[in-house]
Amino acid sequence: MTTAAPAILVVDDEPDACRNLADIFTDLGYRVDTAPDGPAALDLVRKFPYAVALLDFKMPGMDGLELYREIKRLRAGTVAIIVSAYTSLATRDAALGAGAWRVLSKPVDLPRLLGLVDEAVGQPLVLVVDDDPDLCATLWDLFRERGFRVCIAHDAADAAERMGTGPFKVVLIDMRLPAGDGSAVFRMVRESCPDAHTVLITGHREELGDLVHEVLRAGADAVCYKPFDVPGLLDTVGRLSRDEPAGGDSHA
Incomplete structure (x- = not known):
């Protein structure tokens, strides 16, 4: 099966900046879309998942930080790189605090930008399926700090939509969801993304x-119980992302 080219979104109110970056990344084999402002960018994001978004900080109306939020x-799995001619410590702290991955100053150091985009695209992709928004936010922060791209789904329908944005290395599945249990999501993962590892989570x-x-016997890799042993959970996901055995403690 042919792997789709990684997708990048470039958002800048300077047409030349968009055009130049689009040409460079297209030549490198990426799929690139551009937008001149926040609303146009969000129209694209609603239609298509992007691995990386390069966002100008200073734009009319919606700035890059508001856009990233x-x-x-x-699309929680999109890695954001904020680019700004007005970089300050406060701007950098606000962007990183909101979850943006890096903040770069203009004029852009192109070799550094290319390296960062390549690194971001290569980060293992994790899907968390859980109906608790606070828990999802906590797991997003934990996994992002350790170099994973993290998608979020709150029910089986969300999970089905997200599965098309893979390929996922690890999928965490809450065993009790608003409409049914996690076994249906597990079966969907096995059908849609058979190479993904699965971790069952439940309180x-x-x-x-x-x-x-029953689901472990059907092929799930591990179960982690709430409240989580956080180091144990991170170790389990880390091992599975490297295609290593989850480890005996993960079933306890």
């Missing part, structure tokens, strides 16, 4: 014990 809400250890063991 909306992109993160819609209902006794109540869902039989179902958990």
Whole structure:
């Protein structure tokens, strides 16, 4: 099966900047879309998932930081690099605090930018399927700090839509979801992304014990119980992202 070219979104109100970056990244084999402002960028994001978004900080109307917050809400798996001629410590702290990955100054150091985009695209892609927004936000922060790209889904329908944005290395599946249980999501992952590793997560250890063991027998790689042993969870996901065995403790 042919792997789709990684997709990059370039957002800048300077047409020449968009055109130059689009030409460079297209020549390097990326799929590139450009937008002159925040609203146009969000129209594209709603239609298509991007691995990386290069966002000018200073734009009329919606600035790059506000735009990234909306992109993160819609497509949490998009890695953001903010580019600005007005970089300050406050700007950098605000951008990184909102979840942007890097902040670069204009004029852009092109070799550094190319290296960062290549690094971002190569980060393992993780999907978290859980109906608790606060937990999803916490896991997003934890996994991003360790170099994963992280997509979020809150139910089976969300998960089905996200599966088309892969390829995922690891999928974490809450075993109790608003409409049904995680076993249906597990089966969907096996059908849609058979190379993905799966980690079952649940706070209902006794109540869902039989179902958990059934899905483990069907091929899930591990189960991690809430409240999480965070180092253990991170170790499990890290091992699976490298195609290593999850480790015995992950089933405890």
